[in-house]
Amino acid sequence: xxxxxxxxxxxxxxxxxxxxxxxxxxxxxxxxxxxxxxxxxxxxxxxxxxxxxxxxxxxxxxxxxxxxxxxxxxxxxxxxxxxxxxxxxxxxxxxxxxxxxxxxxxxxxxxxxxxxxxxxxxxxxxxxxxxxxxxxxxxxxxxxxxxxxxxxxxxxxxxxxxxxx
Numbered sequence: 001x002x003x004x005x006x007x008x009x010x011x012x013x014x015x016x017x018x019x020x021x022x023x024x025x026x027x028x029x030x031x032x033x034x035x036x037x038x039x040x041x042x043x044x045x046x047x048x049x050x051x052x053x054x055x056x057x058x059x060x061x062x063x064x065x066x067x068x069x070x071x072x073x074x075x076x077x078x079x080x081x082x083x084x085x086x087x088x089x090x091x092x093x094x095x096x097x098x099x100x101x102x103x104x105x106x107x108x109x110x111x112x113x114x115x116x117x118x119x120x121x122x123x124x125x126x127x128x129x130x131x132x133x134x135x136x137x138x139x140x141x142x143x144x145x146x147x148x149x150x151x152x153x154x155x156x157x158x159x160x161x162x163x164x165x
Contacts, residue, residue: 018162021146022055026062026084027156031070031113041071041079051156053086058138060088076110077103080127092135098148100127112152120151129161 026048034043048066053059066084073079080100087093103109104123111118127148131141148159 017165018147019165020055021161021163022053022058024051024053024062024159024161025153025156026051026066026159028068041073044070044072046070048082048084051084053161055161058088058094058141060086063087075103076106077101078109082127088135088138090137092133092138094135094138094141095132096129097132098127098129100125100148100150102150115154117153118151120149125150125152127159127161 029047046068051062063085069081071079102125129146148161150159
């Protein structure tokens with residue numbers, strides 16, 4: 001095997017920058033637990049009746065009907081598969097999808113599942129949002145990748161979403 005030389009990595013690829021896109025708060029109804037599926041993960045579903053998002057470049061509401069299909073792994077970590085509809089203050093509709101992971105100690109995850117407020121620094125909760133829209137003003141969203149950092153709050157979740165530059 002030859003040595004791998006990393007000295008020729010372009011400066012633009014030596015770090016990744018971000019800039020804030022918005023902060024989003026989602027209401028989440030009590031989680032529906034389906035149970036163990038296909039002999040592995042436990043399937044849970046969170047129904048999102050709505051929410052709000054606010055940022056410098058876009059703000060608005062999260063429409064009713066979103067959902068979060070979750071898989072709980074054997075170690076208690078949670079895989080998320082979420083689909084939402086955003087409606088901007090000027091009426092544009094935007095589809096937002098993201099996958100993510102929430103993991104932490106079994107004690108912290110149990111406290112979150114019981115609805116307790118837990119310090120976000122005590123667990124890992126990250127997402128990778130993508131967007132689709134036909135609204136000309138927000139067409140730029142179709143061509144970006146984002147990352148989000150989340151934390152649970154009473155009856156919901158809050159995400160800080162950042163555009164990856």
